[in-house]
Amino acid sequence: MKQMKLPNRLRTPWFAQVYQWGMRPTHFLDSCTQRYGDIFTTQWPALGPIVFVSHPKAIEKIYTAPPEMFNIAETYETLRPLVGDKSLMVMDGQVHHRQRSLVMPPLHGERLRSYGKLICNLTEQMMQQWKLGEVINLTSWAHDISINVMFQVVFGLDEEERLIKLRQKITQMLDYFSSPVMVLHHTAPVLRKDFGPLSPWGRFLCLIHEVDQLLYAEIAHRRQHPQLDCTDVLSLLMTARDEQGEVMNDQELRDEVMTVLSGKGVAATGILFGLYSLQKHPAVCQRLQEELDSISDPSDTNAIAKLPYLTAISQETMRLYPLTAVAMRVATTPFEIMGYEFPSGTKVFVNIYSVHHRHDLFPNPEQFKPERFLERKFTSYEYSPFGGGNRRCIGYAFAPFFMKLVLAKIVSRYQLKLTDDRPISLVRHAAGVAPDRDIYAMVTDYYHQKSANELVGVV
Numbered sequence: 001m002k003q004m005k006l007p008n009r010l011r012t013p014w015f016a017q018v019y020q021w022g023m024r025p026t027h028f029l030d031s032c033t034q035r036y037g038d039i040f041t042t043q044w045p046a047l048g049p050i051v052f053v054s055h056p057k058a059i060e061k062i063y064t065a066p067p068e069m070f071n072i073a074e075t076y077e078t079l080r081p082l083v084g085d086k087s088l089m090v091m092d093g094q095v096h097h098r099q100r101s102l103v104m105p106p107l108h109g110e111r112l113r114s115y116g117k118l119i120c121n122l123t124e125q126m127m128q129q130w131k132l133g134e135v136i137n138l139t140s141w142a143h144d145i146s147i148n149v150m151f152q153v154v155f156g157l158d159e160e161e162r163l164i165k166l167r168q169k170i171t172q173m174l175d176y177f178s179s180p181v182m183v184l185h186h187t188a189p190v191l192r193k194d195f196g197p198l199s200p201w202g203r204f205l206c207l208i209h210e211v212d213q214l215l216y217a218e219i220a221h222r223r224q225h226p227q228l229d230c231t232d233v234l235s236l237l238m239t240a241r242d243e244q245g246e247v248m249n250d251q252e253l254r255d256e257v258m259t260v261l262s263g264k265g266v267a268a269t270g271i272l273f274g275l276y277s278l279q280k281h282p283a284v285c286q287r288l289q290e291e292l293d294s295i296s297d298p299s300d301t302n303a304i305a306k307l308p309y310l311t312a313i314s315q316e317t318m319r320l321y322p323l324t325a326v327a328m329r330v331a332t333t334p335f336e337i338m339g340y341e342f343p344s345g346t347k348v349f350v351n352i353y354s355v356h357h358r359h360d361l362f363p364n365p366e367q368f369k370p371e372r373f374l375e376r377k378f379t380s381y382e383y384s385p386f387g388g389g390n391r392r393c394i395g396y397a398f399a400p401f402f403m404k405l406v407l408a409k410i411v412s413r414y415q416l417k418l419t420d421d422r423p424i425s426l427v428r429h430a431a432g433v434a435p436d437r438d439i440y441a442m443v444t445d446y447y448h449q450k451s452a453n454e455l456v457g458v459v
């Protein structure tokens with residue numbers, strides 16, 4: 001029988017819930033699912049009820065619903081100051097569909113595969129600065145490789161003065177946007193007041209203004225000097241045409257470039273969790289090294305990215321550490337899930353984190369065990385690190401490809417050892433989660449001289 005009342009409303013005070021969700025989202029989701037199971041509701045002032053679901057059948061219903069049944073744009077409001085008004089993220093309906101179909105091709109298929117060499121070369125270049133015995137801050141390293149790769153994927157080679165400047169400014173702005181000082185501004189828009197460049201929001205506005213000036217100048221430069229053979233994302237977006245044969249205007253280009261670059265932080269955290277997991281589990285690392293040794297041509301990046309155990313490692317990393325804990329939707333019509341009926345306007349969060357920690361699907365869910373992805377296939381409702389349906393992450397092919405190549409390059413070259421054995425806790429980082437402290441590792445040895453020599457040859 002259908003029920004009209006909201007399911008499993010949390011009984012703790014709302015400010016305690018908001019605090020937990022804001023600071024330690026996975027801890028919050030763990031305690032709620034342990035207590036209430038697959039469906040529960042929060043009711044926070046100004047946000048109205050939010051229904052969290054973690055049953056695969058319910059998730060299937062959400063991901064396969066007709067696109068017009070759920071909106072999402074309003075849930076990305078916190079990103080609007082960064083990605084702009086024309087970003088696909090802050091659109092719904094036909095406009096979202098149009099922008100998405102223009103932005104997706106440069107990140108998929110042949111285009112994606114063409115970035116393999118770039119990723120490996122940049123990883124190699126950055127690793128060449130490592131010395132045996134040196135302690136590396138893996139957190140900073142992962143953020144550096146992420147911006148270096150993503151910047152070149154988006155803009156092409158960054159050797160010219162104007163691009164070097166643009167990269168510096170974009171890096172500074174993205175780091176500031178996801179810094180702890182901005183966390184409150186993301187959750188409480190009322191704080192977004194410009195009290196001059198020394199105030200937190202004023203500083204962000206200055207940075208974004210500087211980035212915009214350089215970015216619009218870059219677009220103008222490319223319009224004046226078109227280079228037809230360029231395959232970077234911006235060049236491809238400038239020539240992409242929609243179904244009506246229209247190209248994107250300058251603001252759309254600026255906003256979609258920022259949309260793609262906004263994935264830099266989550267891609268970096270994925271790499272960091274991957275590196276951390278490998279160092280924490282030497283047997284897994286060793287099996288991966290053996291798999292990499294079996295490759296006849298170590299410069300074949302597509303062959304590396306297809307390796308089953310490496311793929312399982314990246315899948316297990318994203319299962320255990322959900323970089324984005326929920327996929328958000330707002331119902332545009334009344335709908336029914338798990339026997340409950342909800343009115344139009346209800347917010348529904350697919351609880352990706354909790355479904356990835358279900359005991360029935362992933363026995364001993366706290367254990368890092370890549371083998372589970374070799375032993376069993378999971379549906380896209382049981383395992384969905386990139387969300388699903390028409391709002392699935394546009395980086396769903398790029399991010400694991402990137403992560404796998406970086407991990408492969410590092411473990412076939414060096415042995416690392418974590419300097420701190422304490423387990424990590426997960427805390428809020430921008431829109432996702434991250435370790436509660438920086439991760440450090442010591443470069444203890446080459447993996448073996450043979451692969452070190454071979455890998456130098458890749459560059």
Ligand code: HEM
Pocket residue numbers: 072088089100107259260261262263264266267270318323324326327328385386387388389390391392393394395396398399400
């Ligand atoms: C391992 C890394 C990443 C993870 C786990 C991740 C996860 C997600 C998730 C869960 C969503 C919400 C999907 C939904 O609502 O169904 C999302 C959306 C999105 N992601 Fe990612 N993401 C990652 C990397 C990236 C990268 C590298 C980019 C940029 C190339 C990117 C760009 C986006 C965009 C633009 C959206 C909004 C899509 C839309 O609304 O149509 N993400 N991501």
